[in-house]
Amino acid sequence: MRWARDGHEPAFRELVHRYERPVFSLIYRMVRDRALAEDLAQETFIKVLNALKSYKPEYKFSSWIFKIANNAAIDHLRRRQLDTLSLDGSPTARSPEEMHASAPQLGDVSESPLDEVESRELGGAIERAIGRLRPEYRSCILLRHVEGHSYEEIAQMLDLPLGTVKTYIHRARNELRVYLEDARE
Amino acid sequence: MNERLQTHLTPEEVELWATGLLSAARTFHLTECAECLAVAERERKLLVELAQLQRFAPSADFAEKVLAQVRIQTPSGSHHG
Numbered sequence A: 001m002r003w004a005r006d007g008h009e010p011a012f013r014e015l016v017h018r019y020e021r022p023v024f025s026l027i028y029r030m031v032r033d034r035a036l037a038e039d040l041a042q043e044t045f046i047k048v049l050n051a052l053k054s055y056k057p058e059y060k061f062s063s064w065i066f067k068i069a070n071n072a073a074i075d076h077l078r079r080r081q082l083d084t085l086s087l088d089g090s091p092t093a094r095s096p097e098e099m100h101a102s103a104p105q106l107g108d109v110s111e112s113p114l115d116e117v118e119s120r121e122l123g124g125a126i127e128r129a130i131g132r133l134r135p136e137y138r139s140c141i142l143l144r145h146v147e148g149h150s151y152e153e154i155a156q157m158l159d160l161p162l163g164t165v166k167t168y169i170h171r172a173r174n175e176l177r178v179y180l181e182d183a184r185e
Numbered sequence B: 001m002n003e004r005l006q007t008h009l010t011p012e013e014v015e016l017w018a019t020g021l022l023s024a025a026r027t028f029h030l031t032e033c034a035e036c037l038a039v040a041e042r043e044r045k046l047l048v049e050l051a052q053l054q055r056f057a058p059s060a061d062f063a064e065k066v067l068a069q070v071r072i073q074t075p076s077g078s079h080h081g
Helices: A009-031 A034-050 A061-083 A096-102 A113-122 A125-132 A135-146 A151-158 A162-184 B011-018 B024-032 B034-051 B062-067
Strands: none
Touching: A009 A034, A009 A061, A009 A113, A009 A125, A009 A135, A009 B062, A034 A061, A034 A113, A034 B062, A061 A135, A061 A151, A113 A125, A125 A135, A125 A162, A135 A151, A135 A162, A135 B034, A151 A162, A162 B011, A162 B034, B011 B024, B011 B034, B024 B034
């Protein structure tokens, strides 16, 4: 860490190699799009490495990088939610016919090789169940049970009260169990 | 509410049990309470599934793409990257 702060390129490279998989995996499971996850993971590392001089050693480095990664994913999901067109059609439509005419048409989009990789990687029952959680539950469950962070670290990373993190994780686990039971029926 | 019901494991205790960290005294409750045992078993199964999730790798040139866009200040003070 100190070497990277002092500008040693091999130390930068080592930091990227050490954290690229966990950071990419967190973002990928949040946004569920490989190419986008790679862009957001790159943004995360660029932000972190360019700000290394301002890094406070009393803060765990992994907490810092996961905080930035999670913010990147959540910001993207919020933007996407705002950009999403209603599938029911234009909100200004004055009749059912206008609603139907302005609704996006879902044609038969063929699956690209990247789509195939994504459906293989995120297509299992547990991955699909995680994908159904609301984003803030998803962050908490991934940081706790995949990355192994403590509740206190997660609260610090997500700027949430400790009690809220515990509640989110508890609810997320309940939802996951229900989704998995549904999938097995 | 009887005393046994009041001592049901909390979600945090269930998590501790599933990871082998719950105290012996609280673990004993599971030998007496079928309800908690069923919850704990379901929870353990889920936690095992989550812990076994793989870490995905980005593309092979990920580090190069990142380093090409980072301002690396060398110890002498000059920038590259």
